[in-house]
Amino acid sequence: MQIISNPERGEWATILERPTQTVNDIEAIVTEVFNEVKSNGDAAIKKYTTKFDGVDLESNVVSQEELANSTKLVSLELQKAIKTAKDNIEAFHAAQKTSRVEIETTKGVQCWQEKRPIQKVGLYIPGGTAPLFSTVLMLAIPANIAGCKEIVLCTPPNKKGEIASEILYAANLCGVTKIIKVGGIQAIAGLTFGTETIPQVYKIFGPGNQFVTVAKQLATKYGVAIDMPAGPSELLVVADETANASYMASDLLSQAEHGTDSQVILVSTSKEMLNSVSTEIETQLEVLPRKAIAEQAIANSKLIYVENDALALDMINEYGPEHFIICTKNEDFYVDGILNAGSVFIGDYTPESAGDYASGTNHTLPTNGFTKAYSGVNLDSFLKNMTFQKISKEGLLNIGETIELMAEAEGLQAHKNAVSIRLKDIK
Amino acid sequence: MQIISNPERGEWATILERPTQTVNDIEAIVTEVFNEVKSNGDAAIKKYTTKFDGVDLESNVVSQEELANSTKLVSLELQKAIKTAKDNIEAFHAAQKTSRVEIETTKGVQCWQEKRPIQKVGLYIPGGTAPLFSTVLMLAIPANIAGCKEIVLCTPPNKKGEIASEILYAANLCGVTKIIKVGGIQAIAGLTFGTETIPQVYKIFGPGNQFVTVAKQLATKYGVAIDMPAGPSELLVVADETANASYMASDLLSQAEHGTDSQVILVSTSKEMLNSVSTEIETQLEVLPRKAIAEQAIANSKLIYVENDALALDMINEYGPEHFIICTKNEDFYVDGILNAGSVFIGDYTPESAGDYASGTNHTLPTNGFTKAYSGVNLDSFLKNMTFQKISKEGLLNIGETIELMAEAEGLQAHKNAVSIRLKDIK
Structure with missing residues (x-):
């Protein structure tokens, strides 16, 4: 060396310099799959699963029976290891919980910030020669602690139409609410638009190849958030x-x-x-x-x-x-x-x-120099900050004039008026 | 009604349903400006400022003299109002500071999470008939509390080549480190690639019209983060x-x-x-x-x-x-x-x-239904979560086998080996 x-x-x-990635070449196929899934839903999903994964599925939703079976197919030794990992990941991510931030910025002006869960999230787990069940833990555990209501996992089936038992076992253990046998671009498109079987989600997490990466970037154009560029x-x-x-x-x-x-x-x-x-x-x-x-x-x-x-x-x-x-x-x-x-x-x-x-700690992390601006996946990735405020009569008397002056200087008279109309009644 | x-x-x-936005139509012009700024730096910036803002600038960097003058041009009454607002915004955002999260997940396995500032940020302030100086406060104050080192503000000049005094005054008051007279697509392109006068930044904040919105989205393709889609x-x-x-x-x-x-x-x-x-x-x-x-x-x-x-x-x-x-x-x-x-x-x-x-509270907030997955701008918008871990010999003895089992099940032998080679020495 x-x-x-x-x-x-x-x-x-x-x-x-990082190994270069050529993204432009694959945008055409990603756009095509998105358009078709948007128009034709599950029919398009089925078509692309046959084309890309080489399997024609009766149903793309993992059944209760498949879930129950998966436990039998994972060795007790590995089950124990997965549970130990889960305990540690859970402890570290639960420790990241924050309480609401509340402050009276001016007498009578009460402001607070609270985090509330993203209601619907999609987790993408790549396929390949080995089952990457550890990523299931890294995404589903914080989603669950955050309180996300729908946790949808998508992962490509093998040629027999199956998902690795380890992935099913981990998903079940960590509170995934629905598992879909779908991979690649069509999975991301399904989570973006929703289909008959795939719920539309608000944020998509997880690693993937270049096709998945470009698909996730395209998803943001349709208003779906993503964890980070991979x-x-x-x-x-x-x-x-x-x-x-x-x-x-x-x-x-x-x-x-x-x-x-x-x-x-x-x-x-x-x-x-x-x-x-x-x-x-x-x-x-x-x-x-x-x-x-x-x-x-x-x-x-x-x-x-x-x-x-x-x-x-x-x-x-x-x-x-x-x-x-x-x-x-x-x-x-x-x-x-x-x-x-x-x-x-x-x-x-x-x-x-x-x-x-x-x-x-979480293993879903920014690459490619994105550490300069992006965080790795953590509990907050599944929450949103919202702010609240409640102003009393006294509070509005205290800051009303400030608002009026600033609104006027910005040429926004109706903003000023919303204060003036109230001050007139209070004074 | x-x-x-x-x-x-x-x-x-x-x-x-929200009023529709047609984004595709303007992608061509955004891409053109990006390509030209990437190749020609300030020469391209100058060209587009002349074209779009109708002014031919000697220098696009706001001078110390212009900054000093701005204070004289803002009424004392408005200065006081801006300072009152600053105090409240500062208090609320400073209250959002969190201390490091540290936990021993297993005996001998110490994990912690710390937030560190994004080193270089760009703040975009739109032009228009009235000076939107309040947005300067909303972006520069948390950037400063977070500890961002370079805080670069871009805003379009008027036809005389000037920036509104209120914007300069607020920027100076809130610790902006450089102010550039540049607006629209060319401002976002400049912050994305850097030019002779515009520093390249890691994350771009702030509102703008459809051109700015599409430009910010394009910036993400070049690895620059953005606050949110506007x-x-x-x-x-x-x-x-x-x-x-x-x-x-x-x-x-x-x-x-x-x-x-x-x-x-x-x-x-x-x-x-x-x-x-x-x-x-x-x-x-x-x-x-x-x-x-x-x-x-x-x-x-x-x-x-x-x-x-x-x-x-x-x-x-x-x-x-x-x-x-x-x-x-x-x-x-x-x-x-x-x-x-x-x-x-x-x-x-x-x-x-x-x-x-x-x-x-902050006024830079998600619109268009993005509240389902995005937070408004807050202190964390200017920080990144990083995780740290330190494992003792005892710690590795405690979780080593778990790692080995999981790595093996994922077919990643070298991952397993990194543990085994150490355990051999410890045992």
Whole structure:
């Protein structure tokens, strides 16, 4: 693996560039599917499920029987693990509850802010070779704590028309209210417009490939909110000479196995550490089942030597990694100074996979530098802030003139009049 | 004004339909401006400012001299009013600060959530006949409390190349770091890509016309976050026989004067109240300077009679108004039951214009039914949630096996390995 040594500040952007995504090419097909689902509902859903997933479904709604069966098909050991993870995720997200913020800004002017749940949410769980049931936990648990009334999960069926038992088990455990066998663009279109079987929702959550990403972006044009724009997974590790090279290598590889477009970066103030990690990666890579994928991702990855921590921190904040591991003796410098990151993992015994599954934090995080403006999924993602106010006669006497003056200066006489007409009665 | 009596539930959607917006027609021009600003920076900005605002600017950056002068040009009376409003808005938004959420989810597994400021934000303030300086307060004050480092304000110049003194005064008072004389699509493009004079930002806030709205949506494709999709202003009032008809009429008119596409709705369980308000509106309308605008908006507005409060609440939640005024004897029924609204105003002495200017709540709110999923602007709009975790040896012993089992079941061996390699050393 190539080590980049002491790059100039002006080169950082180029070195840290993400693998490009070509979005424009697939907009046409996404628009087509949306239009058809909007016009033809379930008939269009059925057509595209046959076309893209290769299965012709009688019904796309998961039955009570399928749900009941799923429990039998998940080993007791895995059920226990899922429950342990659920407990931690639940504890961390329940701790994020806030009480109403109330303040009398001026005598007689009572203002408060309350969070109320988004009533209908859609959770998208991608298909693929392995069942990504952990994402079910990460989305359904906070939705439930928030108090969302309808929690609709969409995930593509396999060629036999089935959903993985682990996904059904997790969905049932975490309070999903309806599970639909539908994937890709047609799933997002269904949640956007609603069909005979798919409820229309107000916000769509969850990861997906480029088609799903573009579909979610199109959904926003129809007034549906989304959790965040998605992109390939990424990890940045900062490590000094005190870090454990084999641990660092294992973390970098755990991100690299996600996909060939995953990006992993190691920044270090120690050239020895960079060399050791590089050697370790090659060794550990050999025995991985997903070696072919990880190898390609590793080929795009970067090992970067920088002279000091201050430079390293600046570079990391410019990149804004989704996952950020800190293994340095002065970890507080990075913990306090990191401005742009999705989730931060500190110390030798905090592998990134802990946050993917079971520590309690959420694994649905902004990528592609979006950490600069977006939060990862958290309890608030399923709530809306609403404000309330109640003004007494005394309160209006206190702020009435201020409102009148400002409204007049903005040329909005009717705004002023709504105050004046009341003040006349009070005075 | 027409009164709709007891509409069937099936008709609600049609009755409550918002004035349509045609977005597709203007995408071409928005894309053109974006492409040109991306390629040519300030040269393109200058070109479009000449074209759209009819002024050829030497420099588009507001100077210290212009700032200093602005204070002299705002009356002391208005300065005082602006400061009073600032105090209240500051108090309400500062009260929204939260401390870090920290929890040990499992012995040895420490997880916490912290909010950190978005470093660079852009505030867009529309131009027009009157200076909308109140929006400067609503955006710059929370940005400052959040700790955003760069707060860039863009607003179009008039034909003399000037910005209204009230806007400059408010921007200076509230800690805006740079003010640029640029409006419309080219302002949003400048904030998205950055130019020689306009800093590139991570999130763009503020209202605007359809061109600005589409431009903000396009900005999201380039990874810039936005506060929310904007739309014409709207107000829904629920009033029973105990309400004051002339107050209700004044509130409805205060929204109606915003624009011909504003929507105002009165829902009541009292036919007498509907009639009285209708009469009052006609009387009050006559003397308004913006009568022509308000009249058109009122023509599209609806007075709706419903038989009982439960039906009224259902209808209001289906509509999801930006502003919601409650003037009924059983106000708690509505306060507790409202699920979808931007800001709620309770009782006879709480005109909506209080929240527009000076009570302390924010006036940048979701419209067009987006209250179902979006929050109004609040302190959190300028912050990101980040999560942190630190696991001890004991902690990893406690949750390690859970992670291993789940990673294996998802077919992600390298994720498992990142735990196993550590557990081997600990055990």
